[in-house]
Structure formats: C-alpha cells, structure tokens
Amino acid sequence: MPQALLNGLVSGLLIALPAIALSLTYGVLNFANFSIGAMITTGAYFAYLLNVGFGASILIAAPLAGLGLALVAVAIQRSVYRWVGSDHITLLVASMGVAFVLENTMRFIYGSDVRTLDVPVARPVQFYGLRLNHEQLTIAIVSLLSMAVVAIILKRTRLGRAMRAISDDAALADVRGIDRQRTVDWTWVIAGILSAFAGVLIGLDGTVEPLMGANYLISVFAAAIVGGIGNPFGAVAGAILIGLIEETSALAVSTSYRQGVSFLILVLVLLLRPQGMFGVARITR
C-alpha cells in the first residue's frame, strides 16, 4: 500500500503538468482543449527526434521540445482557434480536429511503432522499504519545479495577473487595457512547454507512440475538473488525487481499468460537485 501511494503521488505529479495547461487555456480562452493529449504526444516526438534522431542529450532535447511545442501551440492559436470564433463548443470541436492532425502527423512520420528515448539507465532509490526508480524521481523533480515556476508567473508577474484577470472577467480585462491576444499567445507558450515536458516524462517512464498522450486524456480532464476547471492550483490537487486513486485502485482491479477509474471519478464529481473541489459555484445574474 505505501508503495502504491508513492507511485500514485508521482503519477499525480505527472498528470498535474497537462492538467495545469488545460486549466490555464480553459481559464483564458474559455474552452476545453481536447488536443491536450495530442500535444503531449507531439512534445514527446519532438524530444525523440532530437534525442534519438540527432543524438542530443535528453537534458537538451527536452527543453527544445518544450520550446518547439510552444511555437506549434501559438501557431495553432493564430491559424485555427482565433478564426473559429469565441463559442466554446466550436473551439472544443476545433481542438478535436487539431488533435487528429497532430496525432496523425506523428503517425505519418514515425509510423505506429513503439519507440523509446535514449537515456542512461540508473538504479532505483530505496528507502524505508520503498522503491523509487530514477524516472519517477525525474518526474517528481521536473513537475515540482515546473509548478513552482507557473505559480510564480501567475502570482508575481504582469503576465500572470493578465491571465488571471482575463480568466476572471475578459470584458473587464479589455477595459483595464490588457492585450488579450498577447496574453493568449503566452498562455499557449506555457501550455506547450508543460505538455511537452509531460510527453518527455511519460516517454522516459515508458514508450513513445502515437496514442501515448490520448491515453492520459481522461486522467488529465478528470484532474482539471476535480480541481475546479480553470483553477490551475486546484488542478494540481486534482491531479494528485487522481494519481493516488488510479494507483491504489490497481491493488483491487486490473491496471487496464485505470482510465475507467478516472472516468468514474470524473462522472461522480460532475454529478455531485460540478464546480470541483476548490471551485466556487458560479452565480450568474
């Protein structure tokens, strides 16, 4: 059981990265980005290209993959989302289309083969009878550092205040002189970097293949919604909860039902507390 909790915590930290990305774009653009899974996949392939294709160390490949996906995300915003209007259903459907394009581009180039990143093998860390492998340690460190950086951006910078202001009331943000397009672009930069990091970390712990991100889609959505969609800090708590429940449920049911467990939590939260753990019921007048 303690081992399952530890694995769940690490798994939650991993889910937290795309869950934060999902929450940020939901807050600033007001739509549910279904391409988040495909973004994770694309980020992982970018790192694979640099790491295996060009022989770059993963320490160089991962940040560059983040940068590459950030640029792709901004390009998609400017070429797709900006033009489909502001209706959240239209945007959601557009993001499904984007997911198909991204995923199949990777499939077209690399095929459906399962690939692995080229990283040195290291011994797991053992303490108090618990086992933490090197990849899990990397996941925990990268995830915690990324969260700290996002928290600082949101709380302490002008960009962060602009993002939170737009998320709170977009019309008022306009009145206050906030440049919405610019803020939206930067939100995609952050979402792109977080998604790419998640892709690399999943690739480190497992394999790189076209559906790797899509396999996390339900967990990521469940995390963001459990935490109160649009609230990035809630998304972290939601992700850890989802990670813990997924891993501990593996003690009782087969791991192939892992997504089913997330889905069940998602449905329960939507039925019982649609605003999420930390969301406030919205009062509309």
Added chain:
Amino acid sequence: MNAASPSLEIKSVSAGYGASDIIHSVSIVVTGGLVSTIAGPNGAGKSTLVKAIAGLLRPGAGAIVMDGRDITDFSPPRRALAGLGYVPQEQNVFRNLSVQENLLIGFEFVRRGAPASQYVTARDSVLSLFPDLATRLNDAAGTLSGGQRQMLATGCALMAEPRILLLDEPSAGLSPRYAHEMLEAVRAINARGVTVLLVEQNLVEAVQISHNVIVLAAGKVQGTWAAADFLGDPTVQRLFLGGRERRIAADQKSGSGHAASAA
C-alpha cells in the same frame, strides 16, 4: 488643458444590439474639466450609450472624438491607453483577485513602463479618496461589500490616471451612506482635474455635483441644461421628472435635503 475645450464629442452616434438601434443619432459634447451627467428614465439607452463610448459596443453610425482624436474604431484597451477611464455598473472588479492586485492591474497595463514609485503614489492617492479599501488590500475583491466594490472599481480606473472618467451609475444599489460617499468622491476626482461623464439614477444628488445635465429619453437627446437650472426648469419637470422626484426636488430647495438620499 484648456478647460473650455470639448474633451469628448459624441457625434450622431446610433447603436444597439443586432439590427435594431437603441440610441438614435445621439450628439453630446462633454466639456473638459467639468462633470456632465446623463439622466433619463430606465430604457432610455443610457447603458447602450456608455458601452458605445467605452468601446464595448460598436456604433452603427456616428463618431466618438476624444481630445480631437477620432477613437470610434479603437478597441477598449486602446481607449484606456488614450486616457479614457471606464467604470462599469456591474462586474467591475476581478472578484478572485485581491484588492491590491486589482489596483495594480488598473495601473500596470495602461501606464506601462512607469516606475514603481508612481504606482505607490497612485495607490496612496486612491486610498486617501477611499479609506475603506486600505484595510482590505489583501482580501479578494469578491468579498467586498457593494459600496466597497464600487469604490475599488472607481479606484482601479483612477490608477490609470485617465483624462476622462466614464462612470455608469456609481451609486446604484448602494446604501444612502455609500451613495453619498461615492458622489462626493466623484466631486473630489473632478477637483483633481479629471473630466467626468456620469450616468446616474440618483438625480437630485448627482445634479449637485454636476455642471451640466444631458437628458436622454427614448434613445434621443432631449436637451442639455446647466446643473443649477436643471431641477427648477419647468420643461425638465414636465418632460422628465416624475411626481416623486419633483417632490424631492422641492424638499431640496426648502432645505430638507436628506430625503433625497433615502430614496
């Protein structure tokens, strides 16, 4: 700034939602350095006019000129940068952000690149105008009372040091004490040199702090009066003021003025 020059000119503006216009060919001149009040019954088109001036609603026809510059095609952020401050009637603060963050946002996007010392000066000036906010700086704006929220919204607009301040019913829904304080604050803001365009239901008090009153009814300008002549004008009373308002106006003249703020 030449006080007698027009700060804001609304030139034959028609605007509305969808195909039908709510305001028809409205022309208003807002004189620099003064407080002008737009009065009119519910449904007169006051909010539509305010939204058109603020840039939230694109006029179907006409032009909006600020300090001689045509701003009709400016987006709301660009209008803010040009020196137009706007305080919406509702949803006028970022509820999940702290009071302090709201004030900072009011400053930092319009006065980009200004040194931090200017922020402190602007904030202290707002807090001296609205001392209630000083004890609530770290609280979420959504937890403020209605009156305090209105003060914060007005304070946020002032943080940008606008030349013209557009206030949409600042005393609406407030207790008499807060309504009075708000309108006194408007007087103080104007005394600092800001041109004010005010939309107000609380007419008797609004007229006392105004220089001019413009009456809007059925989407059209019915006339402009000097504030001093407004309440006593028989045309105004016939055209616009209901029986109750007229009684209050009479009370006001005879010196029992507190009746007005109890409305």
